[in-house]
Amino acid sequence: MEAISFPQNTRQVTRHMAEKRGRGRPRGFGTAPGDFKDRFQKFYYEHRARLNDGRRILYEERKAKGLCVRCGKKTVQKSVFCRHHLDLSRQYNRN
Numbered sequence: 225m226e227a228i229s230f231p232q233n234t235r236q237v238t239r240h241m242a243e244k245r246g247r248g249r250p251r252g253f254g255t256a257p258g259d260f261k262d263r264f265q266k267f268y269y270e271h272r273a274r275l276n277d278g279r280r281i282l283y284e285e286r287k288a289k290g291l292c293v294r295c296g297k298k299t300v301q302k303s304v305f306c307r308h309h310l311d312l313s314r315q316y317n318r319n
């Protein structure tokens with residue numbers, strides 16, 4: 225039974241991977257430098273959106289828990305920063 229189901233499984237996985245790869249590189253493995261650059265730009269674009277989202281969520285999460293949004297330590301009262309980062313931001317605003 226396993227000997228029969230294994231080849232079917234492999235074919236499914238292979239086809240799935242082929243579809244996944246085919247989306248990103250329509251010309252195959254022999255990519256020109258121009259294509260390479262494109263793929264990196266696409267990769268960066270997708271990740272930048274996710275990274276920005278992650279940072280925003282982290283900020284809101286820490287704010288709600290009363291932790292410094294910069295480092296995650298306990299905040300000073302009525303602030304989103306810890307003692308250290310509150311001092312830093314005050315110094316920064318003084319100029």
Ligand SMILES: [Zn+2]
Pocket residue numbers: 292293294295296297305306307308309
């Ligand atoms: Zn901090």
